[in-house]
Amino acid sequence: MTRVTRGAVGLREVAGHAGVSVKTVSNVVNDYVHVSPATRARVQRAIDELHYRPNLSARSLRRGRSGLIALAVPEIDFPYFAELANHVVRAAEAHGWTVLIDQTDGQARREDLVLGGIRNHLIDGVIFSPLAAGPKQLQERTDRVPMVLLGERTTGGTIDHVGIDNVEAAKEAVLHLAAAGRTRIAAIGTQRPRASGTSRLRARGYRAGLRAAGLDYDDSIVMTAKSYHRAEGRSAMAELLDRAEPPDAVFCFNDLLAVGALRAARERGIDVPGDVAVVGFDDIEECTYSSPTLSSLRPDKARIAHLAVELLAGRLADGSGPAQDVVAPHELVVRESSGPVHDHGRTRGGALSRR
Amino acid sequence: MTRVTRGAVGLREVAGHAGVSVKTVSNVVNDYVHVSPATRARVQRAIDELHYRPNLSARSLRRGRSGLIALAVPEIDFPYFAELANHVVRAAEAHGWTVLIDQTDGQARREDLVLGGIRNHLIDGVIFSPLAAGPKQLQERTDRVPMVLLGERTTGGTIDHVGIDNVEAAKEAVLHLAAAGRTRIAAIGTQRPRASGTSRLRARGYRAGLRAAGLDYDDSIVMTAKSYHRAEGRSAMAELLDRAEPPDAVFCFNDLLAVGALRAARERGIDVPGDVAVVGFDDIEECTYSSPTLSSLRPDKARIAHLAVELLAGRLADGSGPAQDVVAPHELVVRESSGPVHDHGRTRGGALSRR
DNA sequence: TTGAAAGCGCTAACAC
DNA sequence: GTGTTAGCGCTTTCAA
DSSP states (O other): OOOOOTTOOOHHHHHHHHTSOHHHHHHHHTTOSOSOHHHHHHHHHHHHHHTOOOOHHHHHHHHSOOSEEEEEESOTTSHHHHHHHHHHHHHHHTTTOEEEEEEOTTOHHHHHHHHTTTTTTTOSEEEEOOSSOOHHHHHTOOOOSOEEEESSOOTTOSSEEEEOOHHHHHHHHHHHHHHTTOOOEEEEEEOOTTOOSHHHHHHHHHHHHHHHHTOOOOGGGEEEOSSOSHHHHHHHHHHHHTSSSOOSEEEESSHHHHHHHHHHHHHTTOOTTTTOEEEEESOOGGGGTSSSOOEEEEEOHHHHHHHHHHHHHHHHHOOOSOOOEEEOOEEEEOOGGGSOOOHHHHHHHHHHTTO | OOOOOTTOOOHHHHHHHHTSOHHHHHHHHTTOSOSOHHHHHHHHHHHHHHTOOOOHHHHHHHHSOOSEEEEEESOTTSHHHHHHHHHHHHHHHTTTOEEEEEEOTTOHHHHHHHHTTTTTTTOSEEEEOOSSOOHHHHHTOOOOSOEEEESSOOTTOSSEEEEOOHHHHHHHHHHHHHHTTOOOEEEEEEOOTTOOSHHHHHHHHHHHHHHHHTOOOOGGGEEEOSSOSHHHHHHHHHHHHTSSSOOSEEEESSHHHHHHHHHHHHHTTOOTTTTOEEEEESOOGGGGTSSSOOEEEEEOHHHHHHHHHHHHHHHHHOOOSOOOEEEOOEEEEOOGGGSOOOHHHHHHHHHHTTO
16 A cells, blocks of 8 residues: 555654654654754744644554543533533643543443443543442453542442542431421432442431431431432422421432422422421532522532542552542531521511412 | 563454454454354454453554544533533434543633644544634634534634524514513623624624614623623622612523522512513523523524534535534523513512512 | 455654 | 654455
8 A cells, every 4th residue: 555644744744844754753742852952943843834733543552542531420411520520621631631521321331331441442541420330340340441430439349439428428418407407307319229329328328317316217208319300309399398298308319409309399489498498419509509599518529530530640650559449528518498597588488388 | 672462452362362364353343244154253252252342542543533523612511511512422422423522711722722633633523612712713723623613603714613593592582571571671791892702692682682672772781791600690680780770681691690690689689580580591401490490592402512513424524515504593481580470479579679 | 255464653662 | 862663453455
């Protein structure tokens, strides 16, 4: 086959144009030290004139590193994941890495692709927030690409993990509600018994919180949510509020559920926090602007992203060593939805509530 | 240099294991037809046993196609861009493409990198939503990678473009407010005079709407916004409401500004829509759940994403042809924030408003 | 239907 | 400080 340039200008063309060898051009492109200023200038001019750009596929093949990492999340338009992605992109930048988004929809089939190394040798590492995949699938992966898991800690896992203490965080939320005098605290967001992920941990924290507050666990006010979208929170809350004995507080396992719950309350003229307090989880920006503003558990997303990227960096520098498990801090942020009930709030709540 | 396998298993190893040539394995991997079932089965078994995964960098280098497209947006955690990214990822999937996120922060320097072909030969195309880059920069790009622009149409551009009719959409929003009897309609979201992007188009539509409704343009109630974040909307609305003659309606150039505006109103006990109506732009999901729910202009995001991806696909199949400019549909969605004022709303609004 | 071999553009070992 | 060259793993032309 004869040389076909495909119209692309490569090192060779630049070298020819500058009257040097490809190696020298490569040295300039890669900012190597041992290039005389004069040569460097000449090469740089050739690069500019020919609009040369290195072929990253070729570089990646040769170096064995692509400078790409994948972020595999259920849905990029979930505010939590969008905010997290933002932080991951920024943290990755510090290493000169670009982030590639893998949207799994939380489907087992698509998560298996991530675990199976669908993008082998194209990405240097992957940050993975699994929904369907359980500990077994995670252990059995055959892929060699460094991986950092987000979300639930796979007990005894061999894969690096970054997360917050979900049980403790959920417990804090419930204790906060109890301390505010709430005695009938519902939960929205449990999932099918064997579901992996954070829902189980938050449910455990919810029960622990009730216990610590001396409150009884009432299965009838624990609502499952098929997904963590706003619509699910709305319908679950609607069901709770339409009961004969509605709760006086609700702990939602994420903020979208909580926003949906606020909506359901508003539609019924039920005052939050006057009649029912609401606490969410994730502290997405929407919490600060909803009406009422939404109390929430804030995981340190920037920290999580930073830690995940640094763990990857560590694996890339030195693949060996035991799996690490890093716990990022969290914090309860109290806002109107579970804050002190003001007089005018009470009055209005009383006037409007219970239709 | 001797063969260094780096521990990775390649076509060669599979071929050896299966007792066939490299070409045959390649044929199997690429689902070519002329492979006998027996051979295929044998090769497949070798692939499974060795956990072979094709090296995508090598494939990309050889084929000249990577299967990667970039989506370059200001911030991925802007709900509009997150939702758009979701649609782009799905649309790209239909072509077997993976999406890589480039976050520009709307900074000229970072947008120039996109235009300069920072990821040359690594991505097959780029969907770019510029903020800082003007028509000049866009025209002068030296990169050969197919690009589709989102947002403002660069007049007379040589680059494919997908967008909605921003002027018409903004006009509709204003006419809707006028039809509801509002006579003092403010705007939030203009930017510095020479700013590119959609803000100028929406400002033009705003003025056109006022004119069509027979209302005067009042510069004093047209608020600039440095960015399109919620906080900006809140402070701009606060300023408007604290005036001696506050507006009776506000058109915000995006939904985040509108959400911030709702917050400012709520903080002052001013009823929406009783005292002031609010309309946003983008129709992010948050609109459906805010209190009150938010009227908004809905660009068909799925359509935009689909069209952008298809334009790229067209360029990849046949690079030639004139630049295309496709207009996606939009629709005004009226919700509580600008809908009819109900009695109980009025009463409550009256009770609470103007402290 | 399968095999042999060239070469995509780059980096890095080695020579000068 | 600069040049020569092998080869990363794959696809593809050409031959068998």
